[in-house]
Amino acid sequence: MKTLTANEAVQSDGGQSIETRRRNAIKGAFFSEFIDMFDIYLPVVVLSPVLAFFQPPHLSSGMETILASLVFITTLLGRPVGALLFGMIADRVGRRNASIWSVSGFGVVTLLIAVLPGYQSIGIASYWLLVLLRFVDGIFLGGGYTGAMPLAIEYSKKEQRGFVGGFIIAGFPLAYVTINLVAMVMFALFPMSGLNSPYAQWGWRVPFVIGAVLAGILALYYVHKVAESEIWQSEAGDKPAQAEKLPLTDLLRGKSGRNLLQVLVMMTGFWLTQNIITIYLPTGLLVKTLHLTGFQMTLTLMITYCVLFFSYIASGLIAQRIGRRRFFAIVGPLIATVGSVLLYVLATVQGLTLTTIIVLTCVLAVLVTSPWGVIVTYINERFVTDVRATGFGVGFSLSVIIPSFYAFYMNWLGAFMPLQITSVVLLSVGGVIGAVGALMGPETKDVDF
Template identity: 85%
Template sequence: MKTLAATDVVQHEREESIEAKRRNAIKGAFFSEYIDMFDIYLPVVVLSPVLAFFQPPHLSAGMETILASLVFITTLLGRPVGALIFGMIADRVGRRKASIYSVSGFGVITLLIALLPGYESIGITSYWLLVLLRFVDGIFLGGGYTGAMPLAIEYSKKHQRGFVGGFIIAGFPAAYVSINLVAMLMFAVFPLNGIHSPYAQWGWRIPFVLGAVLAGLLALYYVHKVAESEIWKSETADKAGESAVQAEKLPLSDLLRGKSGRSLLQVLVMMTGFWLTQNIITIFLPTGLLFKTLHLTGFQITLTLMITYFVLFFSYIASGMIGQRIGRRRFFAILGPVIATVGAGLLYVLANVDLTLPAIIAITCVLAVIVTSPWGVIVTYINERFVTDVRATGFGVGFSLSVIIPSFYAFYMNALSAFMPLRLTPVALLCVGGLIGAIGALMGPETKDVDF
């Protein structure tokens, strides 16, 4: 009896240990997504009003637009590179180490950006340093979720993976709300009136320092609180006796062939569709529709987006739980056509009907919930599509590489404007993206019962 009782105690302690590791991994992934998106939005929200601080004076409007876009595009280009690099690190040396390396990297780069001198100090070098640092930042940011998310999903219980995936991606709207609150505080405390004003000289630096501090705290959290994936360690131990040639093989070579290669192709097709619909909502809607078409004031746009992203925090979690109940594949297959019809209809109404501000806010919230709901399921689904050997690389590449084609949505809108009114072009792209996403999902199997 004593032996049996002792065994029960040991088993109970082991279960408690696994549960603590599970919670820590999930919290780490959530904050990794949160800090990742906080850093992504720093130049969009905080730096946009003072980009002239880094640029030569008296630029033409066209040149200002080009230079401003490069700051953001370079970050975007760096993310797939980082996803590939850190995906291979996560599959070869561990999810935890990849997370520590990437988080530490974008913390250091973010701090260096906060310390950059302006054009008046070092000339055009200031601008090119900003662009270079944002590209390197994008590489580390691309690696941030590549280790953290597979680690959290691998620790999750099978019946809870849907909730966990939705909870992790909810870090995105939480970060958006946070960075806007920080920016509003900075604008209120430090006046912005030309490049010699307090905000332009050093007020914008404070949010970047805050982002660096958050990244440093997250790195320490992974060092002291997060354990390596038990599934990854088990898989590594099972293959310890393989030949040296097999052991040296890169995860990328396995990813691009056989079953994993077919999974990657399917994920890329599906994600191309859902990135296109996502970009219409997160990029075009605030800048092209609310600002240029509906002519809302800065306060009205901020109010609309803050409410929308607050709602999205909960809708992502709800989407993950619905996908867990009805199946990921079925969820995508249903939502794709809904986006192409109901979502497109709401976007048309928003762009073409004279509405009050409360109506605009309400329609924007419903539209955003419908169009972005696949993202509450995507993190879990892509991780389930790949075996342990290439899961981090497959997730990182499938998630990041697919963003490139949809990122040129403005060019597609311009091309479509030759055949239809410009206001209809985002509606058409929303239809196309929703259908591509659904077709991509139907190309793959159901995954909610997959064992790791």
Template identity: 75%
Template sequence: MASYADTARPDALAVPIEERRRAAIRGAFFSEYIDMFDIYVPIVVLTPVLFFFQPAHLPPGEEALLASLVFITTLLGRPIGAFLFGLVADRIGRRMASIYSVSGFGLITLLIAALPGYQSIGVASYWLLVLLRFLDGICLGGGYTGAMPLAMEYSRKSERGFAGGLILAAFPAAYVTINLVAMAVFALVPLHGLDSPYAQWGWRIPFVIGAALAGMLVLYYVFKVSESEIWITETAEGTQKLPLTDLIAGRSGRNLLQVLLLMTGFWLTQNLITIFIPATLLFHFLHLSKFQLTSTLLISYALLFFSYIGSGMLGQKVGRRRFFVVAGPLIATVGAAIMYVLVGVPGLSLPMIIVLVCVLSILVTSPWGVIVTYINERFATDVRATGFGVGFSLSVIIPSFYAFYMSWLGYLMPFRYTPVVLLVIGGLIGMVGALLGPETRDVDF
């Protein structure tokens, strides 16, 4: 059993509670920020130079498969990391789980920056990249599993909604940052073939930045963040159950199933915003130029930073459950209608596209400003980190195959309208998941 001295920073008792509270929330914000930064780095930075790790003249199908593995392996690692580091956070403390996980993905990100190419070590270069991204995904999956429960347990009950929205607002902030960093690197370091500066060393710069950010976050947790007093108090008696045993049995098991259903719906709708819109809608359907596409996304994500905070505060005022119950049908109706216009109405002007994408993004992603707070409130202290991590990460798997669902629906209807159907389905699943659970706004930790 961990003691206070084992898990808290040495001078924690001398630090005013308000300072400890702010430090925990800031730590969770930057954990989410660095997590998202590291996830988007390969998508934005590595995609143009994957040939650096692969043999030349691959068939297009094989090239697409190898490219997808770099990103899929990270996704597969995240639920594993959420589970493993959730156990660590529930058994030895939220703070130590954060330190271990952030140290891990900082080191792995630095190793990726140092990888040699295919010309140096052959196909081993590509498989090392895939392996490191998988290990990175495990550590990234644990990065928020300790940090977010720690922040929630330090937050005042009346301010949990704001804190949860602020923490998730780090996601759009990170997206904007990595795109700006990538644009700067692309502008300063030319890319024109395998021997160009960008292919040889330019792509490494954002990875080094990500590793440095992780290193600074580790130091922040070591010297500034104190262990959750709620966790310390409730585990001090030495009667703590194994988190896994408690999580899959009784009330905690039912809570997890309800959270998984809720999150499956909102992950499905979220993926249509974060993946389908930039990769398919704006590029293939609406034929925006690279500059127009990037500008549209940067504007929408800048607005999402504020809308996540607003959603969190609104959920605090009206209740988390009520927020989801209203947001789900709105996504299934208003959101689906906006998507229908974007995919089906020809000749939309660029300003109109930007407005519609921004409104759609704010509406569809609004539940995410409430989700962090809600999931933490659904679990008891001894399983909170594991329940949050598993509920948040495991639920992403089924929605991640949204492209296959669109393909199957394409046999029944014009393919371009299939995302409209998925928005309807996802919104309704999220609503049903919320209806099966209680209101949590007044839950005491």
């Protein structure tokens, strides 16, 4: 395999130096994560207030909750499909091509959502079209990072992979802050007062158009600025044509199959802890238990996500120094103990001031979500080049399914304990599973691609 160094002058693709290609690939992965998360949270932040635009009138509160959750859940269910599909594409025809096709796809689907008619125009078909498009959107979104992230990690210097992985995933909190700011502007410009108000009729469409435009810009960026992975090209060039197999075949057997199982166990634990913080904490805890107003909740979350932008990068740098396996092995038990105590305090202690709630939420979120600053790098290092994109995509996305039903687990546990304690138990269980999963695998920070 040809070894590339930072001192190599100019490469064949577009006359770019290796340093330029490295920076472009990393920036592409960061913005891919940013736009991915921007699109994921569009229905949660922007569309939630006006979902009745797509639904029949006079629904029961229970049916409204089910229909609202389907819009979000179908996107999550589409992600593993996209991760598998585009992971195989990335391993067969290149990371760059997979990124261009997937980004272009979710840009088109997001634009189609922006022009959907409502229930008053086409009846219940409007809701099912929304759900279908969100599922297809999830497929393309699942493929977006499957090509972009392995491409960026393969271009990174070994000693900088920790920073790069943390920097890429920091696009998530930045996207959350951005979509909330966009939503605030929309609410201010287009008043919302019923289904015939400016916001309900077309104000919500503007952020979807913005998301589609961002996706289009990212696709053009990959076309004109990002070069294919040198490591993938070298591996693909070394393989005889008759030796080519579907990446999924190689992924599911032998050493790669064992690696995938280990990643799935670890990620199941960390997805469970992540869901408690990013989904349950805002609505189930801050609103229903602590009774924060809309402004107070938004303020708490905006401050928290601003802090997370930097803490993800810090986690990547720390794990680069002490080892990624060791980082998970330390943080997992801390989540199960210290994190559970912090969540217990928020869930049970009465009379907490807003400042105290903000501080506790920030500390809790930094601790519980810290593995995510390491996960992108770690999973990519667990697979060989032939199956890296497929392994990363499947390991990252398939593991989200079981933790996604955390609300059902809380209800089951509620038969044995107070409901507000069930989230504490799940957080502890998730931390332990994540640590055990990490200990099942080796250290990876010195792995050569």
